[in-house]
Amino acid sequence: MFTPAENRYEQMTYRRCGNSGVKLPVLSLGLWHNFGNITPYATQQALLRTAFDCGITHFDLANNYGPPYGEAERNFGRLMDEDWRPHRDELFLSTKAGYDMWPGPYGNWGSRKYLISSIDQSLKRMRVDYVDLFYHHRPDPDTPVEETVGALDQIVRSGKALYVGLSNYGPEQTEAALREFRRLGTPCLIHQPRYSMLDRHIENGLTSVLRKERVGCIVFQPLAGGMLTGKYLEGIPSDSRMARDNRFLKPSSLTDDTVNKVRALKEIADARGQKLHHLALQWVLRDEVITSALIVASRPEQITDNVQILSAPPLTDEEIRRINEVLS
Numbered sequence: 001m002f003t004p005a006e007n008r009y010e011q012m013t014y015r016r017c018g019n020s021g022v023k024l025p026v027l028s029l030g031l032w033h034n035f036g037n038i039t040p041y042a043t044q045q046a047l048l049r050t051a052f053d054c055g056i057t058h059f060d061l062a063n064n065y066g067p068p069y070g071e072a073e074r075n076f077g078r079l080m081d082e083d084w085r086p087h088r089d090e091l092f093l094s095t096k097a098g099y100d101m102w103p104g105p106y107g108n109w110g111s112r113k114y115l116i117s118s119i120d121q122s123l124k125r126m127r128v129d130y131v132d133l134f135y136h137h138r139p140d141p142d143t144p145v146e147e148t149v150g151a152l153d154q155i156v157r158s159g160k161a162l163y164v165g166l167s168n169y170g171p172e173q174t175e176a177a178l179r180e181f182r183r184l185g186t187p188c189l190i191h192q193p194r195y196s197m198l199d200r201h202i203e204n205g206l207t208s209v210l211r212k213e214r215v216g217c218i219v220f221q222p223l224a225g226g227m228l229t230g231k232y233l234e235g236i237p238s239d240s241r242m243a244r245d246n247r248f249l250k251p252s253s254l255t256d257d258t259v260n261k262v263r264a265l266k267e268i269a270d271a272r273g274q275k276l277h278h279l280a281l282q283w284v285l286r287d288e289v290i291t292s293a294l295i296v297a298s299r300p301e302q303i304t305d306n307v308q309i310l311s312a313p314p315l316t317d318e319e320i321r322r323i324n325e326v327l328s
């Protein structure tokens with residue numbers, strides 16, 4: 001029986017998500033890696049328990065998180081029965097559909113057929129009646145946005161999700177979808193783009209759209225898969241993601257340019273008396289247009305470590321200027 005820490009809500013900062021009634025923790029937990037069949041079940045259980053004890057109420061999944069596809073939701077479902085059912089109303093659970101999930105023409109992209117079948121499957125695997133948030137995981141160039149957004153609207157109206165969101169949509173694609181959401185009367189709660197010191201593409205239009213439309217923003221890969229911890233500066237540690245499971249983080253990402261930037265950023269972090277990944281997390285959260293940063297951890301200590309940013313001094317204008325100089 002899991003008894004969460006009594007002081008969990010005192011440790012976390014919560015930000016309002018766009019102009020909605022929902023507040024999210026500034027650090028949320030992603031279940032992309034580390035909840036498939038290559039991570040021991042006991043580690044998965046410890047990761048979720050530790051996160052919740054730190055006040056992390058938002059767990060982010062997708063239909064295809066694993067490996068294999070569906071496994072993160074399946075493992076979460078088991079944990080739901082073991083630990084989380086008494087705390088369901090304290091949790092904000094998300095899942096997504098948009099990437100390839102099952103064979104044939106109906107298991108991918110953005111059709112009504114795919115999205116509605118997929119959420120039904122996700123709810124069964126996660127052993128919940130509804131998710132708090134359901135995302136379209138990536139824009140579909142071939143399906144009319146009206147069909148995709150119409151399916152999301154139907155999912156909310158049928159009670160399978162309380163809110164909907166978009167992920168990986170560009171600024172114009174986001175504006176087109178938001179127009180359709182408005183027409184249907186279902187607000188879009190949040191956007192989930194990639195953002196880190198090493199990938200600032202959302203600053204070229206997307207954040208302005210989200211600020212103007214008052215839509216929340218939760219960013220993924222704020223540590224560039226771990227590169228912004230500095231752990232790859234002296235080679236590839238055997239217990240790191242790049243050594244363990246490098247499907248999405250290949251040694252070829254360690255270009256001279258990236259390594260030089262990471263070294264220079266580490267000097268700025270050192271001068272603040274701070275770890276590089278703490279600086280990287282504080283940096284993505286420096287503007288309140290970003291509601292939350294998704295962290296992923298391979299062991300519980302990484303979560304308690306990352307939560308230390310909440311007591312760190314804010315970045316100064318001069319530090320932000322020096323970081324810009326390194327990144328430009």
Ligand SMILES: NC(=O)c1ccc[n+]([C@@H]2O[C@H](COP(=O)([O-])OP(=O)(O)OC[C@H]3O[C@@H](n4cnc5c(N)ncnc54)[C@H](OP(=O)(O)O)[C@@H]3O)[C@@H](O)[C@H]2O)c1
Binds near residue numbers: 168
């Ligand atoms: N919407 C989308 O299309 C999309 C796509 C990708 C991801 N996501 C979401 O974003 C989440 C985050 O992605 P990501 O895993 O690439 O995030 P990330 O935060 O950039 O990297 C996480 C990795 O950094 C390392 N790490 C984290 N904290 C650490 C610490 N305190 N000390 C040392 N190392 C630390 C761990 O690596 P080691 O394993 O080396 O220990 C961890 O696995 C996913 O779970 C998912 O929810 C969404």
